[in-house]
Amino acid sequence: MEANEISYKTLRRIHQLEKTSSLLTKIDVNFYHKLSEYLKNLESIIEQEENSQKIKLFNDEIQNTKKLAFGIYELREKKIVQAALSKVHSAKPDLKNALDIEKILYESIIEQIILSRKKILEEKSDEVKKDEPKTEKFKKEEKKRNTSPIVRVLEDMPVFVGTDMKTYSLRKNDVLTISKEMKDPLVKRGVVKQIK
Numbered sequence: 001m002e003a004n005e006i007s008y009k010t011l012r013r014i015h016q017l018e019k020t021s022s023l024l025t026k027i028d029v030n031f032y033h034k035l036s037e038y039l040k041n042l043e044s045i046i047e048q049e050e051n052s053q054k055i056k057l058f059n060d061e062i063q064n065t066k067k068l069a070f071g072i073y074e075l076r077e078k079k080i081v082q083a084a085l086s087k088v089h090s091a092k093p094d095l096k097n098a099l100d101i102e103k104i105l106y107e108s109i110i111e112q113i114i115l116s117r118k119k120i121l122e123e124k125s126d127e128v129k130k131d132e133p134k135t136e137k138f139k140k141e142e143k144k145r146n147t148s149p150i151v152r153v154l155e156d157m158p159v160f161v162g163t164d165m166k167t168y169s170l171r172k173n174d175v176l177t178i179s180k181e182m183k184d185p186l187v188k189r190g191v192v193k194q195i196k
Helices: 008-020 031-048 052-088 100-126 134-144 180-189
Strands: 150-153 175-177 192-194
Touching: 008 052, 031 052, 052 100, 100 175, 150 180, 180 192
Parallel strands: none
Antiparallel strands: 150 175, 150 192
16 A cells, blocks of 8 residues: 555555455555554544534444455455465465564464364374373363464554564554463553453
């Protein structure tokens, strides 16, 4: 996305590009942040507007913008999932236009596919062994598995270094996987909410 500002027109153009391309299209690195600001701006206009017809128009624009934004996200999400699957199958997907938050999603999907494959294939070979009940075996494997929480960011945050020594720049409505050690203090501060 070349334009610095978000508008309904630019969102429609991005949505159309995402629909017609099999690859992720280039969008501004701050796209989701700017989208959030655009919606906040519309909501603040409504608060100050007294004309009921104009209020209805702005409310319609907010609803249409949210639908369009969700459509863009879903199209990009589908491409990321397909890229992760192709990577697991030894392909080299083109992710040059993926945003940092989308790369985190991509990496976590690959990790989950690899873990699931390993678990399922090992489970299959372990079926020959009858030394412990299946439910006990399942409980032990669940404890071993990496179950990093998935969180949604509730407000913009300044750049910080996490417990994993990586630099994070979190924006409102970002969805990401983080360690439990990082999640707990962020939840306590009210800046993220665990969704899984």
